[in-house]
Amino acid sequence: MQRSLSYLRSYSVFRFAFFINESGEGGETMKQADLSSQCNGSNTSFTLPENYQAGSLRVYYNGVRQVEGETFSEHNSTTFTTTDFTPETGDFLTVDYIASS
Numbered sequence: 333m334q335r336s337l338s339y340l341r342s343y344s345v346f347r348f349a350f351f352i353n354e355s356g357e358g359g360e361t362m363k364q365a366d367l368s369s370q371c372n373g374s375n376t377s378f379t380l381p382e383n384y385q386a387g388s389l390r391v392y393y394n395g396v397r398q399v400e401g402e403t404f405s406e407h408n409s410t411t412f413t414t415t416d417f418t419p420e421t422g423d424f425l426t427v428d429y430i431a432s433s
Contacts, residue, residue, distance in 0.1 A: 360385075360430045360431075361430070361431070362388075362428050362429070362430055363382075363428070363429055363430070363431055364426065364427070364428050364429075365380055365381055365426065365427050365429070366424075366425075366426050367379075367380070367425045367426065367427060368419075368423065368424050368425050368426070370419075370425065371419035371420060371421060371422070371423045371424075371425050372419075372420075372421055373418065373419075373420045373421055374418065375418070375419070376413050376414045376415075376418055377407075377411055377412075377413045378411060378412055378413070378414070378425065379410055379411050380410050380411070380412075380427060380429060382410070382431050383409040383410055383431065383432040384409060384410070384429035384430060384431060384432055385429070385430045385431070385432045386406060386409070387400075387406075388429050388430035389406055389412060389427060389428075389429045390427060390428040390429065391403075391404050391412065391414075391425070391426075391427050392424070392425070392426045392427070392428075393414075393417060393419060393423065393424070393425055394423055394424050395424065398414075398416075402415070402416065403415060403416040403417065404416075409432055412427075
């Protein structure tokens with residue numbers, strides 16, 4: 333007896349990229365910084381190259397966006413700490429942010 337395999341479906345995995353609108357709220361420019369050079373396997377506090385507006389920080393660990401309050405915390409206008417991971421040497425840590433004036 334031959335069984336019907338109609339219940340099997342083929343699923344494709346799509347890799348996609350999204351682009352951040354270069355303008356933040358109020359027409360402010362979203363900037364990017366690569367903080368990978370600060371990753372050393374023990375550092376959990378990271379410093380941006382300039383002050384950022386509170387709440388505008390987007391952290392990406394090896395390309396995966398992190399969640400503020402769950403995997404990282406903003407501390408002041410230039411630093412944040414990771415709370416759920418410790419980036420190793422060779423990992424990628426990037427941020428998007430709106431510079432404060």
